[in-house]
Amino acid sequence: MVGDIRLYDALTGAGFCGPVWTESVRTLVKHGSSVLNTWSRSGRIFSVLWDKGIVLDPAASAAERRRLALDELHRRRSCAWPWPKRRSRYRRSCRPVSAGCRARDSLA
Numbered sequence: 001m002v003g004d005i006r007l008y009d010a011l012t013g014a015g016f017c018g019p020v021w022t023e024s025v026r027t028l029v030k031h032g033s034s035v036l037n038t039w040s041r042s043g044r045i046f047s048v049l050w051d052k053g054i055v056l057d058p059a060a061s062a063a064e065r066r067r068l069a070l071d072e073l074h075r076r077r078s079c080a081w082p083w084p085k086r087r088s089r090y091r092r093s094c095r096p097v098s099a100g101c102r103a104r105d106s107l108a
Contacts, residue, residue, distance in 0.1 A: 007024065011024060037075055040068045040069070040075045040078065041068070041069055042069070043068075043069060
């Protein structure tokens with residue numbers, strides 16, 4: 001928790017921009033992608049979604065579950081698409097309104 005507070009303070013101090021932001025995003029995306037890949041390969045992703053009350057519509061078929069478990073390229077494509085959009089949305093929701101950030105200082 002203390003580390004989270006220090007990270008948040010550092011990101012706030014930098015205006016959610018620059019090298020601190022860029023490295024934080026890279027680290028979180030790398031970790032998140034690894035977790036999603038592992039969960040997709042094992043099938044755990046479906047139980048995690050179910051436990052959180054998230055219903056897939058349409059539900060994943062047995063063939064889709066098997067493809068996620070066996071096809072690494074399909075798994076990467078399935079897990080990769082939301083990150084850029086969500087990353088930008090997250091940064092906008094956290095950044096103070098007055099904070100400015102030059103495009104070259106960020107990943108989004």
